[in-house]
Structure formats: structure tokens, C-alpha cells
Amino acid sequence: MTPEAILFFVFGGLAVLGALNLILQRHPIHSALSLILVMASLAVLYLLLGAEFIAAIQVIVYAGAIMVLFVFVIMLLNAGEEERTNLSRTAKYLGVPLGGLLLIELAYLVYWGSPHTVVQPDRFVGRTGLVGELLFKDFVLPFELTSILILIAILGAIVLAKKEL
Amino acid sequence: MTDWITGHPALLVTILKIVVMLFLLLTAVAYAVWFERKLIAHIQSRWGPYRVGPHGLLQPLADGLKFFFKEDIMLGTVTSRFIYLLAPFLAVTLALLAVAVVPFGPGEFSLFGTRSGLYIADINIGVLFILAVTSLGVYSIALAGWSSNSKYPLIGGLRSSAQMISYELALTFSVIGVLLLGGSLSLRELIAAQAGHWGGVVPRWFLFPQFVAFVCFFVSSVAEANRLPFDLPEAETELVAGFHTEYSSIKFAMFFIAEYAHLFTASFLVTILFLGGWLSPFPETGAWAATHFLPPVVTAGLAVVFFRGVFRLREMWHRALMGVIGLGLLAVAGLLLAQPALLEVVQGPFWFLGKTALLLFCMIWIRGTLPRFRYDQLMAFGWKFLVPVAVLNVVVTSFLVAWQGRG
Secondary structure, eight states: OOHHHHHHHHHHHHHHHHHHHHHHOSSHHHHHHHHHHHHHHHHHHHHHTTOHHHHHHIIIIIIIIIHHHHHHHHHHHTOOOOOOOOOOHHIIIIIHHHHHHHHHHHHHIIIIISOOOOOOGGGTTTOHHHHHHIIIIITHHHHHHHHHHHHHHHHHHHHHHHHHO | OHHHHHHOHHHHHHHHHHHHHHHHHHHHHHHHHHHHHHHHHHHTTOOOSOSSSGGGTTHHHHHHHHHHHSOOOOOTTOSOHHHHHHHHHHHHHHHHHGGGGOOOOSOEEEETTEEEESSSOOOTTHHHHHHHHHHHHHHHHHHHHHHTTSHHHHHHHHHHHHHHHHHHHHHHHHHHHHHHHHTOSOHHHHHHTTOSEETTTEEOOTTTTTHHHHHHHHHHHHHHTTOTTSOGGGOHHHHTTGGGTTOOHHHHHHHHHHHHHHHHHHHHHHHHHHSOTTOOSSOSSGGGGGGGGHHHHHHHHHHHHHHHHHHHOSSHHHHHHHHHHHHHHHHHHHHHHHOHHHHHHHHHHHHHHHHHHHHHHHHHHHHHHOOOOOHHHHHHIIIIIIHHHHHHHHHHHHHHHHHTTOO
16 A cells, blocks of 8 residues: 555544444543544645645635634633433434435446546645635635625624623 | 564655754754743843853753753642643644754765755745644633633733734735745755845745745734743733743743744745745856855854853853764864855755844844733734735735736
8 A cells, every 4th residue: 555545544533433423422522522523624625636725725714713702612612511302303304315325426426437547746735826826716706705695604693792781 | 563663764855854854943942942041141231141150151051951850730620620630732833843844954865775955845835834833822821821820821822812813914914915926835945946136136935026025924924922022821911921920840841942943934934935945045157156164154253252151251161062962063163164065055044044143133132122011012013003904915926916916
């Protein structure tokens, strides 16, 4: 096995384990930490694909900023352990089948659906400009729409917070 | 085994560099503590450490031993043993990791048949790597505060998270201006972009065109390192010791090491982004070429300072120690003069570490001079002043760069 393959399996495995732990842990802080592990492992996987910039941004934005807010809120509310309950009726009759369907769909796409595209690892290496070009030329509409969405979310948060005062 | 080693010379060189770097950095951290205590003491008209060795020079060694032999207490009331133990480990690992990408000089050397430079790793996204690693540092403080299951650490941890989130924005935005001018995310290329002099005298460092960004960056990195006047997470007058109140012995020392390593990382980053990294502030041409001999001259000057101690100190072994260190420094100065190739390699690290030492001095000076912020002042300063100014700097810089047609 090449070093890249070993790294892929180690960090891919870590990501899956972290994701499982995230669901199975009963304490919110442990779940949040597992999510950070997932984010960091994903960053390493991006790095293996040659997308250094995306990997760094993944760590800075998700692990470094968003998850800090999660941990902050959990600490501030001093959230205790969750109680285990049985599956609700909606979850049992709607959630489980839909989840299964999604899994089958993913498996189908991975094995038979999409043609195997080979990623060219050299395309993005050290060329942050390419990311910017894609973002502001080819995908400018989704980019701007996302910005407006986030702006609305911020306004909503301010309105909700003001109501409390 | 030997086959494997000879087959991977690059790996061997890297491991060797990591070991040397760790040793140097940890020693530097220990002596930064000594330097800080000494400097603060003199600012406050005290003597500072004076008992252990001449001028307290062996104090860091004594402190280190003390940390190892103190009783390691872990209360049974901690929320989670795993997280309680993870926090100091995370702190020290992340703080040391950031130094991996710092280039100390342009020089290259040959070892075991592979060429390598004065850095551990040279990656294309050095700036982002350091920002990413330092942004993760907040977890160690937040988790230490939370897992201690005690009031003061929890308040310290909460304050730290809020402060880090606030000042990280200003920190990142103030870097963007430099990146726009430098046109790269690689630390080596950013330094290379600052080469040359305006009018043959003023160095083309980003400090001058990006002065606003420099101020924002410096202030935010002091805040990120949780130091006075931003040390609310461990404000000793209100929170006992803040987030590390419940830690003792070597676990406390790990937080201590992490804090000072952060100080070094911050100084390294300011040096690289704004002060031209390893570049000399003087032009190469004409009479300025004499500045090439500054490293041996400064070393010899230091030797003279140590020799003064030989005649002034009271205890015999203090005198002897000062004499030996002085002779050692003199020997280094002589070696640099005798070996022009060595002098060439030393130029980069000399200026780099010189600038770092200057910034370190400034940070300690700030600590000795300014009182602590109130919490609301801290938040208002970060969000209402630093962030808008940093964003404005990005806008103005991008317009200027686009106008000059460089972008």
C-alpha cells in the first residue's frame, strides 16, 4: 500500500468512527468533540486529494470557528447528559425507511451510478486563485444566494435576541 | 533497519530537524519566562529572579524541576477524566505544531545526501496552516475550564471562547491585506515579496503599506495569546487562576509552555508578514555591506556583557559560569568571522530571531505597562473598532491593488 492509501484508510476510518461516536455519545460535549474529529479527518482527506486550500479553510471555519460556538453554547447552558428514549412513531415509520433509502441511493451512486471520475490532484495545488475564479465566475449565483441566506439568518438572530431584552 | 534509514534520507533529516527544533523551542520558552520575569521586575523597580545562578539564569531549570516533582492532584469531581487530561495535552501539541512551517532563513544545507532548508516543512499554505492550528488552541482552554467542574475555571473557559472568536476575525482580516500585496499563501514567497528597498534606504516591508493591518494583527495576536491587557480568561484578581485553577504539577506546566509557545508563534508570524522575515533591514550595496558582520559583532558584544559579570558578581561559581558563557559566545563570534560560508547561512536566522526578540520585548513591555480591560470594553474594542478597521483595510487594499493592475 502506498503511504497515501494508508493515510486515506486511517483518516477515513477516524471520520467514520467520529461520526458514529457523535451519535452514540450521550453527553453533548463528547458529541461536539467527535464532530471536531470528523471535521479534522475530512480536512486530511481533502489534503490527500491535493486541495490544500480547502483543507485549511475546513479546519479554520468548521473546527476553529463554528465548533467553538457549539462548545461555547453547550458550556454556557451547562447541558447535561441526554436521556435515551425509544423511537418516536414518526422516526420508526418514516425516518428509518427514508434513511435506508438514502443509504441504498448512495451505495448505488458509488458503485454503479456515476462514471468513475479521476480527480486530478495537481489542479488545485498551490493555486488558490482557481478556487476564487470558480466561486466568482462559474458559481457566482449560488455564492450570492448563500450570502443572502446567511444575511437573513443573521437578521433573524438579531430580531430574536432583541425580543428577549 | 539500516537499509530503511539509508533509503529514506529525507525522512531522517526531517525527524532530526523536529528534535532539534523542539529542543531549541522549549529552551527558548523556558528562557522567555525568565526574560519576562526579569523585564517586568525592572519595569516595576524590582530585581526579579536573582538567587538561582547569576542573575537568576538557572531559574528556568529550577522551575522545570519543581514542576516535575510537585504532587499531581486530580480531584474526583472532574466532569470527564478524558477531557480533563486531553486539555493540557492539546494545548501544548497545537502550540508547538504551528512552528513546523516557520522558515527561519533562506539558507540551505546538505545532510545525508539531501538538501534541505531552515524549516521543518515548506507548504504552499503556510499562513493558513498557522491560522488553523492557532484557531484550534481555544479548545484546550475551553475544555480545561469545562472539565474542571468548578466555577472559576468555567468562567475562564467561557470568556476565553468568546474572546478568541471575536479577535480571530480581526486577526484573519488583517492578514488578507498582506496576502493581496504578496500574492501568495506560502510564507517563503511572502518574505521574498518584501525584498528590496524604497529609495535605496527604506526596506520594502509590508509594515509600511499595511501599517493599519500591522496594528490590528499585533493587537489581535496579543489577545489570541490571552496575555495582558487581554488576559481575562485567567484574570488572577477575579478568577484565582482562570481556566487552569484545578491543574497542578506538570499538567499546569503544559499550559504554561503552550502560552509562551503561542507568544513565539505570534512573534514569528508578525515578523514574517510585516517585518520582512529573514531579510536584513539594510541594503546590500556600498558601505551598507558592512552590516553583514553584525552577527559576530553582536555575539562579541554579548560576550562582553557576560565578562562584566565575572568581575562584578559575588559568588565564585557565578563568576565562573559567566566567564564560561562569555568565552563560548566569543568562540562563536570568532568562528563566524573565520568561516564566510557559515556567516552567510547565519544572516537569515540572525535577523529573523532579532526581530522576534524585539516583538517579544514589546509584548512583555505591554504587559508591564497596561492594566487589564473590562469585559465589555474588550468586546466593544474587538467588534466595534478592530473588525471594522481590518475590513476597511481589506477593501482599500484590494482597490489599490486592482487599480495598479497587479491583481
